[in-house]
Structure formats: C-alpha cells, structure tokens
Amino acid sequence: MNNSYVTLNVADGTAMQAYTVLPKNVNESTPAILVFQEAFGVNGHMRRVTERFASEGYIAICPELFHRTAPVGFEGDYSNFAGVMPHYSALTNEGLQADITAAYNWLNKQEGDKSRIFSVGYCLGGRVSFLANATVPLAAAVSYYGGGTDGLLHLADQLSGKHLFFWGGLDTHIPKETVDKITEALTYAGKQYANVVFSDAHHAFDCEDRPSFNPSASKESWALTLEFLRNN
Structure with a gap:
C-alpha cells in the first residue's frame, strides 16, 4: 500500500489535511471510500481503519475534520473528551459538507471507478457519513454509532445510496428511541x-484503543461492512 498525507483546498478557502492510502494495482475498476474520524481526530486508530480498507482494495481517504480550529495532525485523548469539545462544537453542517466535497473530489481525481465511491464513519464520523450520503453521489454509506444523526433527518430524502447503520445495544449515548427515529425517517423517505x-x-465498540472495544461485534460488523459495500 501507498500511504501519504495530502492537503486539500476546501471551497470556503481553508486547507484541510487528509490521510490517504492507495492499494496496490489501482486501475479503472478500483473502488474508493471516504473514512470519517471519531471526535478524537485522525489518530492511530483512524489511520489503521483507513489502511484496513485499502488492504481490501479501496482507495481510502480520511480527512481532518477539525482543520479550522485544531493544529494539523491533531489527536485527542480518549480519556479527555473536554479537550476535543472546542473543535467538536465548532463544526457546522455547511463546513462539513465543504470538507466532504473536497475529499470526494480528490477521490474523483484518482484512477479508480468513479461509480463506486462509498463512505464510512465512526462516532462523529458516523453522522458525517450520513451527511456525505446526502451531499455527494455515493454508491452506499456506513455509519457506526453516529451520535447526532437524528439532527440530520431533514436530509433523509436526499440520500444517494443505501445506508448501513451499526449501534451498540448498551450505548448510553444513543438510546433506542433515537435509533428508531432515524430508521422511521428513512422508511418514510422511501430510502x-x-x-x-x-x-x-x-x-x-469497534475501537481497539478504548475500554468499550467489543471484539466479536467489531469482527462481525467488519464482515458485514465489506459485504454491504460489495453488494452496493
């Protein structure tokens, strides 16, 4: 694999760094994927996730969504959520959509299959993956425990691709009522x-660097994610 950092020019005039990984033997049939970070930045976990998708044959890019407020390469501490809150709270849907579009445009400039571009996101990134599916023409999208997704349901009828959601039944941050609200909105929108x-x-549950890591749920969700992307 070929991994590197690139700097993307965003439509609002800002510059955004992104971690990119290209698989071997990229050609016109190679799929691509947008990988969206947790609230703790593009850290070692997110880089490994990006590399993992590349090892499965995807051109992968993971943009630094905190680029407007945090230094380049920012990595938060999992034990200090208060330390990432200033950056998390400064995010706007409009800014995120500009970031999504910049990363999507970078993928479109690569040699791969332009009709097979996907997204996946974790925690904060799960919400961003939903927003991406409503912002750019994706073949499909995946959201892992995307807190705040219920605040984007006015965009449900704009989703371009089929969406896969993963949740933890013991997640105290995202109650079942919120999950039901999301699925009901997509059903109503005919998505x-x-x-x-x-x-x-x-x-x-999918982050091996956190106490909540659940090996079986992680393994099974990975297998389901890969099959979902292949099928769509």
Whole structure:
C-alpha cells in the first residue's frame, strides 16, 4: 500500500489535511471510500481503519475534520473528551459538507471507478457519513454509532445510496428511541437501509484503543461492512 498525507483546498478557502492510502494495482475498476474520524481526530486508530480498507482494495481517504480550529495532525485523548469539545462544537453542517466535497473530489481525481465511491464513519464520523450520503453521489454509506444523526433527518430524502447503520445495544449515548427515529425517517423517505444492533456492545465498540472495544461485534460488523459495500 501507498500511504501519504495530502492537503486539500476546501471551497470556503481553508486547507484541510487528509490521510490517504492507495492499494496496490489501482486501475479503472478500483473502488474508493471516504473514512470519517471519531471526535478524537485522525489518530492511530483512524489511520489503521483507513489502511484496513485499502488492504481490501479501496482507495481510502480520511480527512481532518477539525482543520479550522485544531493544529494539523491533531489527536485527542480518549480519556479527555473536554479537550476535543472546542473543535467538536465548532463544526457546522455547511463546513462539513465543504470538507466532504473536497475529499470526494480528490477521490474523483484518482484512477479508480468513479461509480463506486462509498463512505464510512465512526462516532462523529458516523453522522458525517450520513451527511456525505446526502451531499455527494455515493454508491452506499456506513455509519457506526453516529451520535447526532437524528439532527440530520431533514436530509433523509436526499440520500444517494443505501445506508448501513451499526449501534451498540448498551450505548448510553444513543438510546433506542433515537435509533428508531432515524430508521422511521428513512422508511418514510422511501430510502433503502440496513440497521444492525449488537445487543451486548457499548458505544465505540469497534475501537481497539478504548475500554468499550467489543471484539466479536467489531469482527462481525467488519464482515458485514465489506459485504454491504460489495453488494452496493
């Protein structure tokens, strides 16, 4: 694999760094994926996730969504959410849509298959993946425990691709009522989606660097994610 950082020019005049990984033997049939960070930046976990998708044959890009307020390469501490709140709170849908478009445009300039561009996101990134599906023409999108997604349901009828959601049944941050609200909105909008709840999993069950890591839920959600992307 070929990994590197690139600097993207965003429409609002800002510059955004992104971690990119290209698989071997990229050609016109290679798919691509936008990978969206947790609230703790493009840290070691998110870089490994991006590399993991590239190892499965995807051109992968993970943009630094805090670029307007945080230094380049910012990584938050998992034990100090207050330390990332200034950057998290400064995010706007308009800014995120500009970031999404900049990263999407970068993927479109690569040699891969332009009809097979996907997105995936974790925590904060789960919400951004939903926003991406309503912002740029994706083949499909995946959201892992995307807190705040219920605040984007006015965009449900704009989703371009089928959406896969993962939730932890023990997640105290995202109650079942919120999940139901999201799926009901997509049903009402006539959008295709898949909704998976791991009953024994907490929030951030897919992050091996956090106490909430759930190995079985992580393994199974990865397998489902890959199959979902292949099918769409």
